[in-house]
Amino acid sequence: DAKTTQPPSMDCAEGRAANLPCNHSTISGNEYVYWYRQIHSQGPQYIIHGLKNNETNEMASLIITEDRKSSTLILPHATLRDTAVYYCIVRDYGGSQGNLIFGKGTKLSVKP
Amino acid sequence: ETGVTQTPRHLVMGMTNKKSLKCEQHLGHNAMYWYKQSAKKPLELMFVYNFKEQTENNSVPSRFSPECPNSSHLFLHLHTLQPEDSALYLCASSQDHGGPGELFFGEGSRLTVL
Numbered sequence: 001d002a003k004t005t006q007p008p009s010m011d012c013a014e015g016r017a018a019n020l021p022c023n024h025s026t027i028s029g030n031e032y033v034y035w036y037r038q039i040h041s042q043g044p045q046y047i048i049h050g051l052k053n054n055e056t057n058e059m060a061s062l063i064i065t066e067d068r069k070s071s072t073l074i075l076p077h078a079t080l081r082d083t084a085v086y087y088c089i090v091r092d093y094g095g096s097q098g099n100l101i102f103g104k105g106t107k108l109s110v111k112p
Numbered sequence: 113e114t115g116v117t118q119t120p121r122h123l124v125m126g127m128t129n130k131k132s133l134k135c136e137q138h139l140g141h142n143a144m145y146w147y148k149q150s151a152k153k154p155l156e157l158m159f160v161y162n163f164k165e166q167t168e169n170n171s172v173p174s175r176f177s178p179e180c181p182n183s184s185h186l187f188l189h190l191h192t193l194q195p196e197d198s199a200l201y202l203c204a205s206s207q208d209h210g211g212p213g214e215l216f217f218g219e220g221s222r223l224t225v226l
Contacts, residue, residue: 041200043218044155045114046214095167102154
């Protein structure tokens with residue numbers, strides 16, 4: 001079972017920041033937080049991951065709370081092409097612990 | 113283009129047919145995966161291969177038979193399927209199973225069983 005809780009859907013205006021929350025209150029010390037997204041009928045795409053510190057790359061920023069029980073993915077300037085289902089996944093490394101187990105994710109709709 | 117190619121993209125088959133899905137990765141990865149995504153359900157991990165050896169089978173019915181002849185190719189052989197097996201089948205690869213590297217997914221093969 002997925003170890004994360006995400007809102008089923010969110011809307012965002014084009015050009016504004018999209019902030020997608022994720023709750024992972026049972027995360028263990030060795031588990032990383034990963035974010036993937038899936039645009040309609042395509043394969044999931046890796047976005048970003050982190051352990052404790054906030055992370056930023058060309059796609060997004062990841063903010064992890066100090067207690068690591070929740071995180072937020074930020075798309076700074078959402079475009080229509082960012083409309084997708086966003087998955088927050090916690091995973092450890094090593095064998096089966098490193099499997100990506102997907103939940104239902106958050107369906108983000110970016111509107112003009 | 114993710115470096116993971118799946119064929120065919122669409123497949124329609126009867127319950128008595130035998131067909132195969134093919135996945136090829138050009139990333140030099142050692143681990144490959146099959147996932148199933150049924151309508152309105154989360155992706156389900158089916159099989160994991162690491163260095164050509166199957167390391168996981170998540171209680172998948174025997175009518176699905178995977179094959180990994182080398183680290184670059186992965187097949188899913190389909191036989192005597194049921195209509196409820198209609199789904200999007202996704203292949204992915206990563207540097208190693210369970211390692212820190214992300215998974216790269218193909219575009220998927222959409223299967224319809226009549």
